[in-house]
Amino acid sequence: MKKCLIIGGGAAGLMCAAKLAKSELPDLQITIIEQKDNIGYKLLASGNGRCNLTNILPCREFCEYGFAKSQARFVRNAIYDFSPAEQLNFFAEHGVEASLVDGFHYFPKSQKSVDILNIFREIISKNNIQILYNQQLKSIITENNLIKSVVLDNQVLECDFLIISCGGESYPLTGSNGKIFPILQQLGISLIDRVPALVGLQTANEAITALAGNVLLNASVYIASEPKLIDRGELLFTRTGVSGPAILDLSGRVNRVLHEGADKLEIVINLNCDYDRDFWHKFFADKRKNFGKKSVRNLLHEFFFLNLVDWLLAENNINFERKISELTKKEELNLVESLTNLKLEIIGNDGFKKAIATAGGVDLNEVDSKTLAAKKFNNLFFAGEVLDIDGRCGGYNLTWAFASGAKVATEIRKLCK
Numbered sequence: 001m002k003k004c005l006i007i008g009g010g011a012a013g014l015m016c017a018a019k020l021a022k023s024e025l026p027d028l029q030i031t032i033i034e035q036k037d038n039i040g041y042k043l044l045a046s047g048n049g050r051c052n053l054t055n056i057l058p059c060r061e062f063c064e065y066g067f068a069k070s071q072a073r074f075v076r077n078a079i080y081d082f083s084p085a086e087q088l089n090f091f092a093e094h095g096v097e098a099s100l101v102d103g104f105h106y107f108p109k110s111q112k113s114v115d116i117l118n119i120f121r122e123i124i125s126k127n128n129i130q131i132l133y134n135q136q137l138k139s140i141i142t143e144n145n146l147i148k149s150v151v152l153d154n155q156v157l158e159c160d161f162l163i164i165s166c167g168g169e170s171y172p173l174t175g176s177n178g179k180i181f182p183i184l185q186q187l188g189i190s191l192i193d194r195v196p197a198l199v200g201l202q203t204a205n206e207a208i209t210a211l212a213g214n215v216l217l218n219a220s221v222y223i224a225s226e227p228k229l230i231d232r233g234e235l236l237f238t239r240t241g242v243s244g245p246a247i248l249d250l251s252g253r254v255n256r257v258l259h260e261g262a263d264k265l266e267i268v269i270n271l272n273c274d275y276d277r278d279f280w281h282k283f284f285a286d287k288r289k290n291f292g293k294k295s296v297r298n299l300l301h302e303f304f305f306l307n308l309v310d311w312l313l314a315e316n317n318i319n320f321e322r323k324i325s326e327l328t329k330k331e332e333l334n335l336v337e338s339l340t341n342l343k344l345e346i347i348g349n350d351g352f353k354k355a356i357a358t359a360g361g362v363d364l365n366e367v368d369s370k371t372l373a374a375k376k377f378n379n380l381f382f383a384g385e386v387l388d389i390d391g392r393c394g395g396y397n398l399t400w401a402f403a404s405g406a407k408v409a410t411e412i413r414k415l416c417k
């Protein structure tokens with residue numbers, strides 16, 4: 001009997017166990033080791049308890065749009081082998097249909113992530129997969145280039161295959177607390193420093209925090225020093241800075257730059273990315289000609305919430321009563337610059353506690369992307385967020401977790417035959 005140990009009962013580990021169970025290898029004993037008192041805490045929390053499983057993009061676009069370039073190359077094999085469409089079929093075959101919510105994102109029809117977790121619970125119980133709860137992996141014992149056994153809280157278990165699917169460091173209360181990383185480092189596996197990703201950003205500009213709670217529906221944002229990486233979408237003002245989809249997708253990169261030594265950096269925001277400088281200058285020219293008595297404040301209020309308009313006027317030293325006919329050319333230039341190129345200094349982020357993902361983790365150079373096996377140890381595999389993979393918002397991270405778990409199962413199946 002061969003022994004397969006899966007460390008971590010999150011999306012990646014559970015899919016790996018399920019796929020292995022489905023392959024009905026008579027001589028394989030599967031055990032999940034989970035340090036929490038239950039499996040799938042993060043899966044349950046995902047998508048606000050609704051679980052954005054994946055989206056409509058076909059594999060190629062899914063990888064290219066969802067991940068940074070080097071990550072896209074790495075995730076390709078696993079995603080093509082267990083595509084977003086195949087994943088939805090898998091859930092449907094197990095009784096959970098998905099629905100397309102806004103023409104792009106798939107959620108379970110019930111809008112309940114627990115339905116996805118229940119699929120795994122059922123597969124686990126029907127296939128006699130063992131789960132050891134409240135057991136933390138403490139260290140890994142090797143011989144030459146093989147993993148021999150693992151040390152848990154109060155026992156040592158031998159293994160033929162070891163899968164590390166311990167997640168990253170975000171939302172540590174769900175179990176992914178990062179304690180796995182020093183253990184991997186001891187094995188000689190190189191790591192990329194972890195920073196929070198998909199997380200709100202903090203600014204030193206206290207005035208802007210007065211806008212907390214308000215949303216821009218159609219903003220675009222980029223890092224001042226990296227103008228090619230533009231994100232678009234909703235931007236939410238918070239008590240510490242900015243958040244919302246447009247910011248979250250950029251946050252991993254921002255935090256990486258800050259982590260590498262910058263004590264602050266500037267992001268540049270277009271408050272409505274449908275409107276560029278030309279639009280606003282034409283707009284002001286037209287209003288000046290036809291509605292000269294209207295106040296700048298009221299005109300801008302047609303586009304933005306009043307707090308923001310007042311803040312913009314104050315920043316540019318423009319009196320709230322100023323009529324459009326009285327706006328000087330210099331004031332107009334400054335205002336248009338604020339509307340289309342608002343610069344905001346970022347000094348930090350809301351931390352791992354609130355981050356949806358972790359950027360960094362096991363260095364992708366340590367792992368064969370075709371098998372997800374470690375290059376240094378023949379029987380060691382990685383799946384999910386523990387690797388240096390962080391996708392955008394929109395179902396990319398769960399899809400990766402499921403695809404990588406399935407990929408590892410495929411490889412172990414091959415080795416067992």
Ligand SMILES: Cc1cc2nc3c(=O)[nH]c(=O)nc-3n(C[C@H](O)[C@H](O)[C@H](O)COP(=O)(O)OP(=O)(O)OC[C@H]3O[C@@H](n4cnc5c(N)ncnc54)[C@H](O)[C@@H]3O)c2cc1C
Pocket residue numbers: 007008009010011012013033034035036039040041042043045046047048051052053054135136137138165166167168170171174175176177178179180355356357383384385386394395396397398399401
């Ligand atoms: C609030 C929130 C909402 C999200 N929403 C979405 C969404 O809607 N769509 C989407 O695609 N992605 C979403 N994500 C991201 C997605 O949930 C994760 O990327 C994914 O669940 C990662 O799966 P994983 O199996 O790699 O890790 P995890 O789910 O973190 O599982 C790791 C498991 O390993 C266990 N573990 C860790 N260390 C040890 C150890 N030493 N010994 C034993 N066990 C250990 C942990 O307890 C945990 O159960 C969300 C994340 C968060 C935090």
